[in-house]
Amino acid sequence: MTATPETDTPPARGKRPKQGEPVIDRALSLLAVFSDRRRALTLSELARYADMPAPTALRLIARLVAWGALERLDDGRYVVGVRLWEVASLSPRGHGVREIALPYLEDLFEVTRHHVLLAVRDNEEAVLIERLSSKDATEVAYRVGGRAPLRSTAVGLVLLAGADQQFQETILAKPPEKEPGVAEMPEGQLRRTLSDVRRTGIAMIRRTQPSMTVSVASPILDAQGAVAASLSIVVPDGSTPPNVLAPAVRAAARAVSRNLGYQAQSSTGLRTHSQG
Numbered sequence: 489m490t491a492t493p494e495t496d497t498p499p500a501r502g503k504r505p506k507q508g509e510p511v512i513d514r515a516l517s518l519l520a521v522f523s524d525r526r527r528a529l530t531l532s533e534l535a536r537y538a539d540m541p542a543p544t545a546l547r548l549i550a551r552l553v554a555w556g557a558l559e560r561l562d563d564g565r566y567v568v569g570v571r572l573w574e575v576a577s578l579s580p581r582g583h584g585v586r587e588i589a590l591p592y593l594e595d596l597f598e599v600t601r602h603h604v605l606l607a608v609r610d611n612e613e614a615v616l617i618e619r620l621s622s623k624d625a626t627e628v629a630y631r632v633g634g635r636a637p638l639r640s641t642a643v644g645l646v647l648l649a650g651a652d653q654q655f656q657e658t659i660l661a662k663p664p665e666k667e668p669g670v671a672e673m674p675e676g677q678l679r680r681t682l683s684d685v686r687r688t689g690i691a692m693i694r695r696t697q698p699s700m701t702v703s704v705a706s707p708i709l710d711a712q713g714a715v716a717a718s719l720s721i722v723v724p725d726g727s728t729p730p731n732v733l734a735p736a737v738r739a740a741a742r743a744v745s746r747n748l749g750y751q752a753q754s755s756t757g758l759r760t761h762s763q764g
Contacts, residue, residue, distance in 0.1 A: 511548070514538070514540060514544065514548055515548045515551070515552060517538045517539075517540070518534055518538045518540075518545060518548055518549065518552065518558075519552070519557060519558075519568070519572070520538075521533075521534060521537035521538050522567075522568050524631065524634060527567060527568075528561060528565040528566065528567050529565055529566055529567075530564060530565050530566075531545060531546055531549065531564075531566070534549065534566060549566060552569075553566070553569070555569075555571065556569045556570065556571025556572075557569050557571055557572050576633075585606070585608065585617070585708065585716055585717045585744075585748070586606060586617050586618050588744060588747045588748060589606055589618070589708065589717070589719065589744045590618065592719075592740045592743050592744050593606060593618060593620055593719070593740070594620065595740065596719075596721060596736060596737070596740045597620040597622075599736060600721050600723055600728075600733075600736075601622050601624075601625070602621070602622060602625040602626060602721065602722060602723045602724070603619060603620070603621045603625050603626075603628055603721065603722040603723070604618075604619070604620045604621075604719070604720070604721050604722075605618070605619050605630075605643055605703075605705075605718075605719070605720045605721070605722065606618040606619075606717055606718070606719055607636065607643040607644075607647065607717060607718045607720075608647070608716070608717045608718075609638070609647040609648075609651065609715075610635070612638060612658075612659065613635040613636065613637065613638065613644075614635065614636040614637070614638060614641060614643050614644045614647055614718065615633070615634075615635055615636075616630050616631065616632050616633065616634050616635075616636060616643075617632065617633075617717075618632060619631065619632050626699045626700075626701055626722070626723070626724045627698045627699040628698070628699070628701065628722050629669075629695075629697070629698055637665050637667055638659060639659065639664065639665050639667075639673055639678060640665050640667035640670040640672075640673065640693065641667075641670075641693055641703065641705075642691045642692055642693040642703035642704060642705035642718075642720045643691075643703070643705045643718035643719075643720045644718075645681060645682065645685055645691035645693065645705065646685060646691045646705045646706065646707045646715065646718035646720075647707075647715060647717075647718050648682060649682045649685035649686050649691070649707075649715075650686075650707055650714065650715025651715070656682065660675050660678060660679065661675075664678075667695075668697045669695040669696040669697025669698070670693060670694075670695045670696075671694075689706050689707060689738055689741075690704065690705070690706055690734045690737070690738060691704070691705045691706075691718075691720075692704050692705075692730050692734075694725055699724070700724060700725040700726070701722050701723065701724060701725055702722070702723060702724075702725045702730055702733075703720050703721070703722045704720060704721055704730050704733045704734055704737050705718050705719060705720030705737065706718070706719055706720070706734075706737045706738045706740075706741035706742075707719075707741060707745075708741050708744045708745050708748065709745040709748065709750040710745075710748050710749065710750060711748060711749030711750055711751075713750060716745075716748060717744075719737060719740060719741045719744065720737065721733055721736075721737055
């Protein structure tokens with residue numbers, strides 16, 4: 489009997505391939521092990537983090553390199569390939585919103601000269617799809633393409649406030665996140681905060697790590713009035729009062745919303761919508 493391509497490689501000593509796991513899932517699990525702290529990995533590290541035999545990992549890595557999803561460095565380590573960025577840039581929730589928002593982000597950046605962020609929600613996290621920063625800007629925790637928690641970031645609170653009620657209850661039921669530099673927000677306080685965000689269209693978070701900053705965010709709405717993205721500015725805490733920053737952030741977010749087809753209703757409150 490001829491072995492199939494998915495099972496013809498013997499497992500590494502002490503390990504067996506997971507039975508019935510599609511080869512695409514194994515390949516994706518290799519890509520998923522990369523993170524901010526793991527940007528370049530050896531074959532053995534990739535196999536260990538993905539929990540698969542090294543021979544299986546090697547075969548899949550070779551295919552990923554051939555396609556461009558991974559690239560091999562001169563020292564033998566692997567990094568994420570540019571081809572993945574090309575594919576990711578086609579996402580309508582990423583590139584489409586970013587393309588429309590960018591001129592307004594640039595205008596806001598000229599006013600603040602620190603950081604202007606644009607994020608969308610992916611399940612229980614915010615994904616940063618753009619960040620404009622000056623070379624002298626204060627240090628911030630998140631990079632373009634990085635993920636941020638919903639409960640303890642300004643962009644995250646905006647995205648959470650605009651999510652459907654069932655999703656919000658799922659997040660509210662979980663223990664408060666231990667985000668370095670940010671005070672924990674218990675359930676009761678979080679409910680009040682989300683209500684304020686929906687009412688005012690503004691979220692604000694102060695943090696002490698990696699630097700003393702204040703973030704002010706506002707929702708970007710699509711043609712149906714659903715929260716499509718979150719726009720924020722991050723400045724050194726104490727440099728500019730949040731109540732001074734809020735109107736500029738809200739105005740920029742509304743301008744982007746109009747360009748996405750949103751037509752403002754008589755009420756300025758933020759409605760909740762189902763969003764993936």
